Amino acid sequence: MLFKYKAVTSNNEQKDGTIDAVTMDVAIAALQKKGFILTSIDPAEGEKPFWQREFVSLQKITNRDIVILSRQIATLFEAQVSALTVFRMLGEESENPALGQKLLSVADDVQGGVSISSAMGKHPEVFTSFYVNMVAAGEQSGKLNQTFLYLADYLERSYELQSKAKNALIYPAFVVFTFIAVMVLMLTFVIPKLSAILLESAVDIPIYTRVVIAISDFLVNYGIFFSVFFVIVAYTLWKYMSSRAQGGSISQFRLAVPYIGDLYRKLYLSRISDNIDTMLGSGIPMVKTIEITAEVVGDETYKGVLLEAARQVRAGSSISSAFSGNEYIPGIMIQMMRIGEETGELGKILKTLARFYKREVDNAVDTLVGLIEPIMIVALGLGVGTLLASILIPIYQITATF
Numbered sequence: 001m002l003f004k005y006k007a008v009t010s011n012n013e014q015k016d017g018t019i020d021a022v023t024m025d026v027a028i029a030a031l032q033k034k035g036f037i038l039t040s041i042d043p044a045e046g047e048k049p050f051w052q053r054e055f056v057s058l059q060k061i062t063n064r065d066i067v068i069l070s071r072q073i074a075t076l077f078e079a080q081v082s083a084l085t086v087f088r089m090l091g092e093e094s095e096n097p098a099l100g101q102k103l104l105s106v107a108d109d110v111q112g113g114v115s116i117s118s119a120m121g122k123h124p125e126v127f128t129s130f131y132v133n134m135v136a137a138g139e140q141s142g143k144l145n146q147t148f149l150y151l152a153d154y155l156e157r158s159y160e161l162q163s164k165a166k167n168a169l170i171y172p173a174f175v176v177f178t179f180i181a182v183m184v185l186m187l188t189f190v191i192p193k194l195s196a197i198l199l200e201s202a203v204d205i206p207i208y209t210r211v212v213i214a215i216s217d218f219l220v221n222y223g224i225f226f227s228v229f230f231v232i233v234a235y236t237l238w239k240y241m242s243s244r245a246q247g248g249s250i251s252q253f254r255l256a257v258p259y260i261g262d263l264y265r266k267l268y269l270s271r272i273s274d275n276i277d278t279m280l281g282s283g284i285p286m287v288k289t290i291e292i293t294a295e296v297v298g299d300e301t302y303k304g305v306l307l308e309a310a311r312q313v314r315a316g317s318s319i320s321s322a323f324s325g326n327e328y329i330p331g332i333m334i335q336m337m338r339i340g341e342e343t344g345e346l347g348k349i350l351k352t353l354a355r356f357y358k359r360e361v362d363n364a365v366d367t368l369v370g371l372i373e374p375i376m377i378v379a380l381g382l383g384v385g386t387l388l389a390s391i392l393i394p395i396y397q398i399t400a401t402f
Helices: 024-033 050-057 063-078 083-093 097-111 116-121 129-141 144-168 170-201 207-242 244-256 260-281 286-296 300-314 319-323 331-343 346-400
Strands: 002-008 014-020 037-043
Touching: 002 024, 014 024, 024 037, 063 083, 063 097, 063 144, 083 097, 097 116, 116 129, 129 144, 129 260, 129 286, 144 260, 144 346, 170 207, 170 346, 207 346, 244 260, 244 300, 260 286, 260 300, 260 346, 286 300, 300 319, 319 331, 331 346
Parallel strands: none
Antiparallel strands: 002 014, 002 037
16 A cells, blocks of 8 residues: 655655555554654555545445455355455455455555454444454454354344344335325325316315315425425434434433334343343453443443443442343343353343344334334325315315206
8 A cells, every 4th residue: 555755854854755555554664664753644546536536435334244244254264264365355356345445454454463353443434342342352262263153143133133123114114205295296286276166166165175275375385495494404303313412312202102112122122132142252351241232232221221230240240230220121131131140141041032032023013014004004095085075075066056
């Protein structure tokens, strides 16, 4: 990799040029050995045009990419392929250019003498703290290939659970979008033509029909302004809800919603059990395991619960005692953890809990989808039917008088 540098020699002479090195750290070390005092060093511009480099940097690296990558790394490590060859080969053959760049950067760092976990830790947008600490534990125990197998299995389970929950919402979202689109089209194109007949007839118009005509007139005359206002409000609300300061209150509201909150609870409990089981199985200390789980659980409320539990475990409490008395951790889970601690089978207990809550999430999602579909269809029919009836009934009454 080529780097541009500017430096000052011991004789206060200005030097600038380029140096080819595996990583920036290696380049800095090589220049310092020459007695240069660096003032700046940056990667040299590549041969690709600017717009192509920007396009690659904006490529999104999905959870699916990481799942497939972990399985590939595990397979190659089992085949006794060296780490440097693994990352360089996967980086060059990756279908995602952004991921390929990250893997090649990891390969360069490994070639420069950096550990795999440290090299991955430089790319937190790709490799989470959970991932990096798992790899670090594998390096320390000498079971790196087994660690990547654990990671591949865990990420596949997590990805499957998230995909099921997301895919379950696709059909309801499509129905809602269709409903809104049909209503807007009718109010802006169909209703104005039918309402013109009513207004020309000079008959008494029912109040519900007047409301529909008023809404139609508003959308026809001010629809574009309303759309812009709606987009601004939606964006502002999204930014407000996604801010860290509001994360806790939004999380508590989400968990308090009937049925939906229960679904989220089971999802997070499954994730917590699976994370702790996977990390303990790799030899990571309990306190660090709980702290890392808090960072990747994906909910501010449960993050706070886990951080408080980590504090108590650090003070000498058992994990079951640290979780006891918390309204967000069910009693059955605490009891099973206590049994696991007493029998020395905490890992198996957590694995059982993870499977149990995963099945609960699957069943809850299936039930929710089964309820949403007919409700949405009925709502769509009622909405369109009410809209047409409010206009067609007065027109029918007009025609009946002739």
